[in-house]
Amino acid sequence: MNRKLSTTNDDPSKKDQSTVHFFIDTIEVERLSALAFFEAGEDAFDGKRFFWQNREKNFTLVGLGHAYTIESNEDESRYETVEQQWKALIAVSNYKDYPQQPILFGSYTFDPKKAVSNEWSHFSHAYFALATHQLVIRNEKMYVNSHIVSREAITVEDIKRCNAERDELLHKAQVRGSKSYAKLHVTSMMEPYKEEYLQSITQVTDKIKEGVAEKVVIARSLALEFSAEVTASNVLAQVYAEQPESYLFALEKEQNLFFGASPERLVLVKDNKAYSSCIAGSIKRGATKEMDDQLGQSLLNDAKNLQEHQYVVEMISQSFKENCINYTVPTAPQLLRIRDIQHLYTPVEGDLNEGATILQMVANLHPTPALGGSPRGKAMDMIRDYEPMNRGLYAGPIGWMNAEGDGEFAVAIRSALLQQKKAFLYAGGGIVADSEAMSEYDETLVKFRPMLRALGGQLNDD
Incomplete structure (x- = not known):
C-alpha cells in the first residue's frame, strides 16, 4: 500500500x-x-x-x-x-x-x-x-x-x-444523525463602503463611455454580527435547507468558514468531455407564477442583460474553441430559476483536446465576463482601481478533481465568510455604459438574499 x-x-x-x-x-x-x-x-x-x-x-x-x-x-x-x-x-x-x-x-x-x-x-x-x-x-x-x-x-x-x-x-x-438547529439571530447589519461603492459605479460608467472597457463587474460586501458564536455545522445545515437547487460548498481554514450556494458552474470535466454554464443577467422572482413569468420574459427581452450575457457566451465559447476538438452552444439563452433570483443561462459543452486538463480550463475561464468584465484585462485593472474591497475567495473558482482528472468547479458567488460571531456577504453586478448606481445597488440586494436568509437576516422589503 x-x-x-x-x-x-x-x-x-x-x-x-x-x-x-x-x-x-x-x-x-x-x-x-x-x-x-x-x-x-x-x-x-x-x-x-x-x-x-x-x-x-x-x-x-x-x-x-x-x-x-x-x-x-x-x-x-x-x-x-x-x-x-x-x-x-x-x-x-x-x-x-x-x-x-x-x-x-x-x-x-x-x-x-x-x-x-x-x-x-x-x-x-x-x-x-x-x-x-x-x-x-x-x-x-x-x-x-x-x-x-x-x-x-x-x-x-x-x-x-x-x-x-x-x-x-x-x-x-x-x-x-444530523442535529437540529435554531435560526440564527443577527444583532447588527452594516454596509461597508456603501458610498464608495456607489461612487465607483459612476467612475466605472464614465470610463466605459470613454471606451476603456465594455463591461466591468463591481462588487460590495454586507457585514453581519450575531448574538453568539456560530458554528460551521449550523451554517451549513441552514444553507442546505434554504438553497437545495444550487451548488452547495463550505471550506474551513482555521476559524474561518467560506460557504455558499452558487447557481453557476465554471466547468465540469467527465470522461474527456467539458461542460460549462454561461450565466449573466438576472432579475428577482415573482410572488405569483404570472408575475414570475412576466419578470422572466422581461429578462429575456432586456437589451442590457442580453448584452451582458452575450459577453459571457462569447468568452466561454472562445475558451472551448481553444481547448476542445469540437463544441456546441445554443443560439439563445433560457431561464435558470432558483429560489430568490432568475438568470439568463446558456449551457456549453465540448470534447477536450488531448492533454487538456480541468485546471487548464479553470485558468482559461476565470474570471468570466459575468464576474470580471470585458475585455478581461481592462476590466480587471478597473476592478483593482475602483472596487472598494478585496473579494478574497468570493467569485473565485471552487471545486474538486479526482485522480483521473475528472472534476467540477463552480463560481463562488452567493457566498459568505463566517468568522465566529461575524459574517461577510458579497454580491456584485455588471456595469455597462448606461448603468445607474442605485439600480446596481438594488440588484446586489437581490443577490444578497440567499445567504442573508440562511444566516437569519432580512432586508427591509422582506
Whole structure:
C-alpha cells in the first residue's frame, strides 16, 4: 500500500528532496447523512473540513482532516502548482485498486494581484486539501476513503489508528444523525463602503463611455454580527435547507468558514468531455407564477442583460474553441430559476483536446465576463482601481478533481465568510455604459438574499 515519491519542497528556495508515502483505504457504507458526517468531525477536525454538493444532487463530497494540502500565493503559476503537486502525489498511489478515488478539494482567490484585506488574511491564493477521511455519495453508492500521506514510513499502528478514527466518525454520524438547529439571530447589519461603492459605479460608467472597457463587474460586501458564536455545522445545515437547487460548498481554514450556494458552474470535466454554464443577467422572482413569468420574459427581452450575457457566451465559447476538438452552444439563452433570483443561462459543452486538463480550463475561464468584465484585462485593472474591497475567495473558482482528472468547479458567488460571531456577504453586478448606481445597488440586494436568509437576516422589503 506504500509507494515512494521523490518530490521537491513547496518552497522553491529549498532544494532538498524527500520521500512521500501514500496509504489509501476504502469502505462502502449505507444510510449515512452527509451533514451528519460533517458534524461528526466538529471536535477532532475543526478548521479542517469541507463540503460540496453539485446542483443535480447526485454527487456529494465531505472531507474531514488534512492528509495533504497544497497552497500557493503565486499569481500566474498557481494553477500549474496545484496540478503538478497533485499529479506527483497521485503518481505514487495505488488508487486503481479501490472503488473510490482520492479527491482534491479547494479554491482560488478571485484576484491574487489585489492587496489582501483583513477578513481574507488566512487564505492563500490557492488552497487545496486531500481529506484524511473523505465521504463520497454518488447516485446510490456511498464510500468513505481514509488517506495517510507521510514523509515517514507508514506503520501498521498508523493504519490502525486511522481506521479506528474513521470508525468512530461513522458511529457518531450514524447513531447521532444530523442535529437540529435554531435560526440564527443577527444583532447588527452594516454596509461597508456603501458610498464608495456607489461612487465607483459612476467612475466605472464614465470610463466605459470613454471606451476603456465594455463591461466591468463591481462588487460590495454586507457585514453581519450575531448574538453568539456560530458554528460551521449550523451554517451549513441552514444553507442546505434554504438553497437545495444550487451548488452547495463550505471550506474551513482555521476559524474561518467560506460557504455558499452558487447557481453557476465554471466547468465540469467527465470522461474527456467539458461542460460549462454561461450565466449573466438576472432579475428577482415573482410572488405569483404570472408575475414570475412576466419578470422572466422581461429578462429575456432586456437589451442590457442580453448584452451582458452575450459577453459571457462569447468568452466561454472562445475558451472551448481553444481547448476542445469540437463544441456546441445554443443560439439563445433560457431561464435558470432558483429560489430568490432568475438568470439568463446558456449551457456549453465540448470534447477536450488531448492533454487538456480541468485546471487548464479553470485558468482559461476565470474570471468570466459575468464576474470580471470585458475585455478581461481592462476590466480587471478597473476592478483593482475602483472596487472598494478585496473579494478574497468570493467569485473565485471552487471545486474538486479526482485522480483521473475528472472534476467540477463552480463560481463562488452567493457566498459568505463566517468568522465566529461575524459574517461577510458579497454580491456584485455588471456595469455597462448606461448603468445607474442605485439600480446596481438594488440588484446586489437581490443577490444578497440567499445567504442573508440562511444566516437569519432580512432586508427591509422582506
